[in-house]
Amino acid sequence: MEQQLNENHQKVPSLVAENHQQKKKGIVENDRIISISVVDQKMISKGPFNNFTTPNKDCIETILHEYEKTLSHRSRYHLGYPVNLSKGNYANLDPLMSFHINNCGDPFTDPHWGFNSRQFELGVLDWFAQIWEINKDDYWAYITNGGTEGNFHGLWIGFVTSSRELLGDGILYASQDTHYSVFKIAKLYRMEYVVVESSINGEMDYEDFRRKLLLNKDKPAIVVANIGTTFKGAIDDLDLIIEILHECGFSNKRFYIHCDAALLGLMLPFNKHAPKISFKKPIGSISVSGHKFLGCPMPCGIQMTRKSYIDLISQDVEVIYSKDATISGSRNGHAAIYLWHNLSIKGKIGLEKDSQKCLENASYFEGLIKGEGIVCFRNEWSLVVVFERPKDDEIIHQWQLSCEGDLAHIVVLPNVTQEKLTEFFHQLISGRTSRTNMTQSS
C-alpha cells in the first residue's frame, strides 16, 4: 500500500526521490517513516572546531538546509507534545533577528538601553490583563522563557506573600499530576510541600486536598491549580479549590493560588462556557506559555500577578538587587515581538476560531478511536486525547507520541487537522489489526 505522506494526502516527490539515498541517514518514507535525523552529527560538531581563517560557509549552508528539511518533516508528523507547530509566516520579523534585543529586568521601568522591545511587551501584557480580567493599574507581569519560569515566579511570590501574613512559612499543595517543574522548584526553594492525590481523570482529588489542608490549618497554603495538566489535560476546579480553602478556615489572606495554565490559559477565555480563569477570583498568579496554543517559535510565556505583591517584593529588591523582580534578568526581546505579532494577526476572533476548531478536532479523533473500541478519554474543554499506549514503538516514535505507563496521548493543537488525525488513526488501527492477525495465526 502506498503511504500518504503529507498533510494534504499528496505524495512529497522530493522526499520520495531521496528515499533510497537517505535510507541510511534517516527520514525514510515508504511503508513507515523513520525519524532519525538526516543531519550528520559529526559534520555539525566540526563547525565550531573549524580553525581555518575563513569559515566553510558552504558546509554551514548545507547543514542548515538539511536540518530545515528534517525539522519540516518532523514538525509535520507530530502529535504528542503541547506545541502548536503551525509553520509561522514571519518574513516581516526576519530583519529583527539581526539585532540583539533584550528586555532585562522590570518591563514597567524604562531602561537605559535602547535595544529592548519593552513597548511590544507592554502591549502583550495589557492584552492578557484584559482577558484575565484585571485592571491595568492592578497587575504586574512579564514575558518569561516559558511555563517553568512562570512557576518559578509564582511560587516565589506565593511563598513571600503567604509567609508575610503569619509567622511561619506556607506549605505548597499540588496534585500528583502537576508539572514536574513545580516539585523541582519546591525543592530548590526548600519549601515544605504536600502532594495531593489525583482522580483518575488527572484532576485534583478535592477530598484529599481538604484532608491535607486540615492537617496543616496553622500554616498558610500555596496552591498550584492546574489549568490543563501535562499528561491528561485535566482542569482543576478553581472555584471548588477556593471553596474548600474557605471551608477549612483559610481566609483569602492566608492562601495564594498560582494557576499553571501553560496550555489552556490562552484557550479557555475564548469559550464562553468554559471554566473561568480570572483575577476577579482570589488567585495570586497565572502563567501561560506562548509557544503552546499560540505557536511562537521560541519557548516563552506570560507570568501575571497582582501589583501589590510585587510592591512587597520590591522593598526587598531595592537594597540588594535594584528593580529586578523577574527570575531570569536578561530576557528575550524577540519573544515579546513574536507574541505581539501572533496576537495581532489572530486577534480574539482568530483565537476563538482556533479554540473551537481544536475542540471539534479532538472530539472527532475521540469518536474515531472509541468507535474501534479502544480505551480513550478526554477531559471537558481539553485538547488532550488519552488512549491505550500502542504496542508498536515505531508508531510512537513516528508520531512523536507522549506516553506514561500504559497510556499515550496526543494534543490537538491548531496545526493538527482532521486529515492528519485520520492518517494517524488508520495507521494506529492497521498496526492493531496486523498484530491481532499475527496473534490469531500463531
Add this chain to the structure above:
Amino acid sequence: MEQQLNENHQKVPSLVAENHQQKKKGIVENDRIISISVVDQKMISKGPFNNFTTPNKDCIETILHEYEKTLSHRSRYHLGYPVNLSKGNYANLDPLMSFHINNCGDPFTDPHWGFNSRQFELGVLDWFAQIWEINKDDYWAYITNGGTEGNFHGLWIGFVTSSRELLGDGILYASQDTHYSVFKIAKLYRMEYVVVESSINGEMDYEDFRRKLLLNKDKPAIVVANIGTTFKGAIDDLDLIIEILHECGFSNKRFYIHCDAALLGLMLPFNKHAPKISFKKPIGSISVSGHKFLGCPMPCGIQMTRKSYIDLISQDVEVIYSKDATISGSRNGHAAIYLWHNLSIKGKIGLEKDSQKCLENASYFEGLIKGEGIVCFRNEWSLVVVFERPKDDEIIHQWQLSCEGDLAHIVVLPNVTQEKLTEFFHQLISGRTSRTNMTQSS
C-alpha cells in the same frame, strides 16, 4: 558644528531628512541625538486588541519597520552594556524562525520529539568543553537563557554537592561586586550567604575572604568567582581563591567554585597570557553568556559542570521529575543554532582577533581619556573602561552608558570601533569644556 552621524562618519541622509518630522517622536539628530523611541506605544498596544476578522497587516508592517529603524539607531549609539551589538548576517537562519524549536530537558538524552536542535547544542557544548579543558566524557552542560540561569544552576549544584560531603549546608561566599542575580538566587534557595568585601578595582578582597572563611570552617564553602564583574570588569584571582581555601583547611571536596564568566568566559581563552579558566583546576562550574562577547540575538549562555555532579542530582531527579537537570525545562532551540552558527563563522581565529582588537580599542580609549586628565581605570584583560560619570545626563542617555554612583563605564565589544570611541570622546570632552566655560563665565 555639524554632527557626524554614523560609524563611518558620514551623514545619514534619511535620518537628517526625517529630522523635523521626527522631532516630536524621537531619534532627532542635529546637535544632539535624542533617544526616545519613534514607535508610538498606543499604536503598538492596539495591535493585539484588534478585533476585526482580518488583521491590519499594513499597520503591523509599519510598526515593525519603524521599530527596526529605532533599533538600528539605538544599537549604533550604544557603549554602556556588555552586549556585542554587531549586526548579524543571519539570512541562512531566517527560514528556521518559522519553526518552533525546543531543546526541553537534558541535551544528552535523545528526546522523543523531532523539533529540537540538540545536535547543534552538542556541537556547541563540545567546543566549550575543549576551550575550558575538560574531557568530553567528564562534563555535563546545557545552553541556558543567559548568565542568570547559569548562576541558578551553578548554585544549585554547588549547594547539593557541597552539602553532601558534610552534614550541614554549605555557605555561599561572593564579593559585593558580584552580579545581583547571585544574591537573589541565594535568597530564593534560602542559602546562608556571606558578602565578601571588594577592593577598589572591583576584585574580591582576598584577606576579607580568608577572615570570613575562617569564621565558618565547619561548613562547606560555595564560592562565586567573578570572571569579569558587571560594573568594573574585575577578574577574581581563581588560583588565589583556591590557595586561600586550601590554606584555611578546605579540601577540594569541601568547596565548590562557580565561575561567573558571563562576559569574559569567551575571551580569556583566546589570550595566551590571560588568567586561565579551566576545569583542570578544582572548580565546579563555569557559566558564560552567548549574547555578550559573541553577540547572539537572544540572551543565551552555556552552563558547564562536571558530569559526576549531575549524576548525583539525577538520582533525585528520577523519582520526582524524570531526567531534567536544567533550570528552565523547555529551552530555546534557536539559541543553540545561533551559537553554533556564530562559533562556526568565527572559529577560534576569529575570536582571537576579536579579543585582541577589543583590548586594543579599550586601551586606545583609556589613553584618550587619561590624556584629558579624566579619572579613569581599566582592569587587566578587561574590556570595561570605568571613568568619572559625565555631569551631562544627555550624553549618558544618548550613548546608553551604565552608571554606578560617581562612575560610568563603557564596554568595548567587537562592534565598538575606534571611530565610535573617538566620536564619543569628542562629545564627552566638548560637554566638559562647555561646562567649564560656563562655570568660569558665571
